[in-house]
Amino acid sequence: MSPGVEKVIPEEAIPEIGSFTQEIDGKNYLVMNDAMFTFFRRSMGEFSPFFLALRDDKKILGCRCTDCGIVRIPPFLVRCPDCNFASTELVEVGDIGRMINTPPITYFATSLFHQQVPSGRGRITLDGADTAMCINFYTTKGILVPGIVKKGTEMKVVFRDERIGDITDIFCVPTSELSPAQISKKGLQESELDWSGAAEPELPEAGPDDTRKFQAGLEELRTLVDELNGCERARADIADWRRVVQVKTVGGECILEIDDGRLRVDEGRSPKPDFTLVCEDINTLLNGLAYRGSLTQAIIVKDLWISLNREFISVFKLERMARSLARTKKG
Numbered sequence: 001m002s003p004g005v006e007k008v009i010p011e012e013a014i015p016e017i018g019s020f021t022q023e024i025d026g027k028n029y030l031v032m033n034d035a036m037f038t039f040f041r042r043s044m045g046e047f048s049p050f051f052l053a054l055r056d057d058k059k060i061l062g063c064r065c066t067d068c069g070i071v072r073i074p075p076f077l078v079r080c081p082d083c084n085f086a087s088t089e090l091v092e093v094g095d096i097g098r099m100i101n102t103p104p105i106t107y108f109a110t111s112l113f114h115q116q117v118p119s120g121r122g123r124i125t126l127d128g129a130d131t132a133m134c135i136n137f138y139t140t141k142g143i144l145v146p147g148i149v150k151k152g153t154e155m156k157v158v159f160r161d162e163r164i165g166d167i168t169d170i171f172c173v174p175t176s177e178l179s180p181a182q183i184s185k186k187g188l189q190e191s192e193l194d195w196s197g198a199a200e201p202e203l204p205e206a207g208p209d210d211t212r213k214f215q216a217g218l219e220e221l222r223t224l225v226d227e228l229n230g231c232e233r234a235r236a237d238i239a240d241w242r243r244v245v246q247v248k249t250v251g252g253e254c255i256l257e258i259d260d261g262r263l264r265v266d267e268g269r270s271p272k273p274d275f276t277l278v279c280e281d282i283n284t285l286l287n288g289l290a291y292r293g294s295l296t297q298a299i300i301v302k303d304l305w306i307s308l309n310r311e312f313i314s315v316f317k318l319e320r321m322a323r324s325l326a327r328t329k330k331g
């Protein structure tokens, strides 16, 4: 596979040739990896102009009824049902609109959408349109948590740099995160946004109690990491995954390293972490890894801050490790 070319089936979803044994009720069973191919092509048919406009012109098209003038997006009606099936015509609509309701955020996705979470999906009414359109949304300020995008939040449509003519070619971000030039620019692209805009929360000054609490937590974390490394199921959850995570708490800092099936924890600061986790109390992290709490929940309620939205997948993997160890112990 040539580098940089994305495939319909992502590389990590393709199992290796081989077999393994699985023990169920004291008996060993042989399990084989096999494949069944089902690729298909589909035509966008009469909806092609909408998708071609997204891909080639960075424009969003709606359809306007030639009789009543209502503009619907996406333009998937060639005749107006309200006007005795009068024909519609394609018109360009604006790229700014408002959320018509407070949208949900997805944190747990199937493997197909793992790379996209957390992502929000809401309905916006774009300027010049009379109906709302479903669209994914993100924030450029770190991780997506409830409260950033609400009913009435003004959003700007952003175009992916690599477009294929699919609805995923576009997403939106709050206009409050953009400069006036970005807001007025037509066909604003993903690469023109500043994704490093997440402001790391400031931690209060540490007292002697905080330092003690951190040291005790770190000790417990070391023991837990040994336990996780000793659990085959947990190790499999971080196979082929490598990340250096800087953890900052009030009482001290540590580095959590995910290294292809092994976890490591060291006190101190990494010169070049892949991403940063900030929590006041190291126990927030510890509880998540020990399956006493949830890291995701901690992120949602803002007890845990993560510097990069896309690194949520690493948090997800750590949570799976915690669950695997808990299940292994139980089983």
Ligand SMILES: [Zn+2]
Pocket (backbone or CB within 6 Å): 065, 066, 067, 068, 069, 070, 080, 081, 082, 083, 086
């Ligand atoms: Zn009409």
